[in-house]
Amino acid sequence: MGIENLWLGFQIALTPYNIGIGVVGILLGTIIGVLPGLGGANGVAILLPVTFTMPPTSAIILLTSIYWGALFGGAITSILFNIPGEPWSVATTFDGYPMARQGQGGQALTGAFTSSFIGAFFSIVLITFFAPILADIALRFGPPEFFAIQLLTFSSFVGLGGGNPFKSLVSILIGFILATVGLDIVTGQLRLTFGFTELMKGFDFIIAVIGLFGVGEILLSVEEGLRFQGTRTGMNPRVVLDTWKILPRFWRTFVRSSFIGFWMGFKPGGATPASFMSYAFAKRFSKNAERFGKGELEGVVAPETAAHAAGIAAMLPMITLGIPGSPTAAVMLGGLIIWGLQPGPMLFKDNPDFVWGLIASMYTGNVIGVLMVLAFVPFFAMILRIPFAILTPLIVVVCAIGSYAVHNSMLDIWYMLIFGVIGYVFKKLDYPLAPLVLALVLGDMAESALRQSLIISQGSPSIFMTRPISGAITAAAIFFFALPVITPWWRRLRGLPASGHAPPRE
């Protein structure tokens, strides 16, 4: 049954129009991934208004292609410029940049793109098989189960995010509070508007994404006085073919990293820990462990495979449960609602052409993506040679256009600037931004799930523990929330130093 549906999906994804959309998406996405300040999440957010007039399947193909492109673009800047565009590209710089410095940039890039492709492919195959099963199970979920999943989502930011757990929690709470601003649909009362009519429609998370990630990131990068010291790409077909001959040697790393990526990735905030974990494992099991950090190809392969596997896996909860695993997936979820689709398990029943078109387009998109980036790396690397005094205002203008287009509202551009300043301050103080955005997106859903659950139980919160599925999920969520407390205690028990090496947060 799955194969039949996938076949249906390929018939949709392989129409010339949708392939064209995919190519445009990958191209834009890679440019977005290369540019400082723009990444998957705000790139997708800025281009979301463009999709309003498209058929939903083509629209999601455009947005996902931008996402794949941005993932590829992150590898280019990490390897050639030592600038990780996204937190999960940090581990790629460890060996990628030294390789590029030694004139092996072409090898590193080929290795990175190929392993991204393999990691992505592995995750897509798993999604093809698991998504319908998960959606089937989720059909039996009631409000308590959905609220428990939300708890789990946010607890993994606290438990696995690696930063200050209080600050992670505060970020989540701010997101939820911003989500409650405006009209309460259940009672029809206005909340937190304090008499301002402008606040009635609430805060749009798309504006928040553009401001927090786009403008905030630009402010951070001008502060650091960014100077791009790029190395030559050194890409040609010979290098690509030669690298492909070496790569099968790392098959163990590919398999291990793909599993790590998928397993970490479908939980929120998983891509970054996945890439670090996979790097650490590769180093541990490698025969050339001492070469890691000095320009070892395997050190590029491991994090890239895991990061892409995780990036794709983040789509799994979005299409099956309607709960995004990353800010980028959250923006796509917002798109789904705007295009008139109801995210969640019913999507598989009501819009099979959309779901399977999307899944099939993941296959085609990644094939197109890897070929395009391999062919056009020098062009993409050129973008970073544009003077900074042009790039900075240009990105601000693009962000402004994207913010205005969402609701045709001038006020949104001001919100974008304000969110930009907030993003800058929060990033410096280590308040994670991803959970804030996710909470803002999921706020209404979480609140109505909570209310409905409490109505079922007549006010008793024990409902989340007594139902078997929600009980298990809630228990897991409580475990993650407690993880920052348990970990130091556990390490002390085993005689290890109190704090381990924590990866940077997303």
Next chain:
Amino acid sequence: MRAADLVTASLLIILGAVVLSDAVRLGFGWGPDGPRSGFFPFWLAVTMIAMCGMILIQAARGASAKSFVTREQLGPVLKVLWPAAAAVALMRPVGLYVASALYLGFYMRWVGHHSWVAVILTALGVPIGCFLVFEKWFLVPMPKGPLEGWLGY
């Protein structure tokens, strides 16, 4: 860093208190048909105030020599911010495209010290490119001013 941490946490506590007061006004208990409107915000605000309290304690105990932002760092940040704010303010009277052209040109000349030719070419080329892509190709309308009106759009 410590001072910035303390200030941010305190501001967030004030925000929490504002939310709390509105939640109390709305009622946070059990209404005739389930939890009242203020129920969810109430618990969010209470938890947030508690968590910010913990951050305050942590920050007050810890000492950090690193400053939040140095004068050399703040300069470039403000150089991006205030012209951007000015450009956004200009967008209502003159439209987005003209404001963007002025912003791009100003920033390039002032910060980048590019030649006038490069400045004028970029400041004109980028908004025209954006205009073609958004208004013509994707049919997404942007705020327009008298110039666009004079040109017939």
